Amino acid sequence: MIAVAHVTKTYGSFTAVDDVSFTARPGRVTGFLGPNGAGKSTTLRVVVGLTPPDHGIAHVLGRRFRDMPNPGREVGVLLDASAQHAGRTGREVLSIAQTTMGLPRRRVAEVLGAVGLSEAEATRRLGDYSLGMRQRLGLAHALLGDPEVLILDEPANGLDPAGIRWMRDLLRGYADRGATVLLSSHLLHEIEVVADDLVVIGHGHVVADGAKDNLLAGAGTYVATRHPGPLAQALTSAGLVHHSDHSSEVAGSPTPAVFRVDADAERVGHVAWTAGVALTELRAADGAGLEEMFLTLTADTQRDRHPAAALQGAVA
Numbered sequence: 001m002i003a004v005a006h007v008t009k010t011y012g013s014f015t016a017v018d019d020v021s022f023t024a025r026p027g028r029v030t031g032f033l034g035p036n037g038a039g040k041s042t043t044l045r046v047v048v049g050l051t052p053p054d055h056g057i058a059h060v061l062g063r064r065f066r067d068m069p070n071p072g073r074e075v076g077v078l079l080d081a082s083a084q085h086a087g088r089t090g091r092e093v094l095s096i097a098q099t100t101m102g103l104p105r106r107r108v109a110e111v112l113g114a115v116g117l118s119e120a121e122a123t124r125r126l127g128d129y130s131l132g133m134r135q136r137l138g139l140a141h142a143l144l145g146d147p148e149v150l151i152l153d154e155p156a157n158g159l160d161p162a163g164i165r166w167m168r169d170l171l172r173g174y175a176d177r178g179a180t181v182l183l184s185s186h187l188l189h190e191i192e193v194v195a196d197d198l199v200v201i202g203h204g205h206v207v208a209d210g211a212k213d214n215l216l217a218g219a220g221t222y223v224a225t226r227h228p229g230p231l232a233q234a235l236t237s238a239g240l241v242h243h244s245d246h247s248s249e250v251a252g253s254p255t256p257a258v259f260r261v262d263a264d265a266e267r268v269g270h271v272a273w274t275a276g277v278a279l280t281e282l283r284a285a286d287g288a289g290l291e292e293m294f295l296t297l298t299a300d301t302q303r304d305r306h307p308a309a310a311l312q313g314a315v316a
């Protein structure tokens, strides 16, 4: 269990984290999401005692991280996979940690195997590691003490698609065995697939917090047609709120217009059928729900709201 209560962190006059509270529970993967600079890393650093908060407190397994006598046995942390000496080999990094934590030597080989680093790779210096290899080593370091809690900042960074899937299965397995897993990521799809709970942060504030299924419920339905005018009219007449992608709604557009409708697929299909409008697609919006929710909730904190418009302005 991780409990963050009213944590605030300021740098000079700038408030990086503002009264943030949330709980990450055992047996669940909690995804920590937010745009660049939202305050994710700062919050995680407060949780593991690297950054002192101005206000508030963070507890891991009922106490402050820094009060744990042997934290690596209880909490596995991966904040910055590159924060190791470039001249050390992967095996050396793990062996030092294994000794410090008082673990048996075989544990090093076990975690190397668990993260898919070969013996030959383990004898290379970190300066020669790829980003993905550094990430795997960082995870091996976090898993070394077989901890009950995992705190991972962008763990999928630099991993290839097979590595991302492997990471997802590993985190799922850990949570299914009762561990508390808190991970931050920009990879919304990965979070959507693996997380049970979500905490969304923007400009240092928690803007959404809860079970993923509840937060994404009511994402609505995606419906596509080559006859956007009649469909929009039918949806409006039926009292259904709909949002359209205006760029594809232009008459004669070669691509079908897409609407997201705040109703389930059966209702939307029935309205289209009654109006005699042929559809090219009809599906629950769950798949894109997290991205939509993320962009909506963090809209005023996004740097990249209208990149196309900005570009047009630049060349005008």
Ligand SMILES: Nc1ncnc2c1ncn2[C@@H]1O[C@H](COP(=O)(O)OP(=O)(O)OP(=O)(O)O)[C@@H](O)[C@H]1O
Pocket: 011, 016, 034, 035, 036, 037, 038, 039, 040, 041, 042, 043
């Ligand atoms: N030591 C520091 N001194 C001053 N400002 C800081 C410091 N650490 C973080 N900040 C600022 O606090 C804000 C939050 O940073 P943080 O790294 O927590 O964001 P983040 O959500 O992890 O971002 P990203 O997704 O880009 O990693 C940023 O505006 C950052 O510039």
